[in-house]
Amino acid sequence: MLTVAIVCGAGASSTFLARRLSDIAAAAGHSIRFAPSPLDVVTNNTADLVALTSHVVSETVVNDLTSKGIAHLVLPSTVRGGFGAEDALAAITEYFGNNGLESEATRASAESKEN
Numbered sequence: 001m002l003t004v005a006i007v008c009g010a011g012a013s014s015t016f017l018a019r020r021l022s023d024i025a026a027a028a029g030h031s032i033r034f035a036p037s038p039l040d041v042v043t044n045n046t047a048d049l050v051a052l053t054s055h056v057v058s059e060t061v062v063n064d065l066t067s068k069g070i071a072h073l074v075l076p077s078t079v080r081g082g083f084g085a086e087d088a089l090a091a092i093t094e095y096f097g098n099n100g101l102e103s104e105a106t107r108a109s110a111e112s113k114e115n
Helices: 012-027 059-067 085-098 102-114
Strands: 002-007 032-036 049-052 072-074
Touching (some): 002 012, 012 085, 049 085, 072 085
Parallel strands (some): 002 032, 049 072
């Protein structure tokens, strides 16, 4: 199962978004865990991907994550709290697909349906 850390500003909207993403990802057959996370504690071990809401992104933030080798994605500007979760999921699954991880995101879900 892949893990995505959802990073926003104060933390409340990342919690709403993580819950909404969990619901729609499961309904779509994806085996992805979403966890809200403050930016200042994100490390390489936090998640397979750090998804940043657009209102917390700056050149400094992106450069810092890149220099630390932390996989990250800036979510579409339509994503705010639980709103736009479908756009966020599309961006996340596209990222995993482009990086050869799509099958991992769906494998565990398919295996659980077989049992």
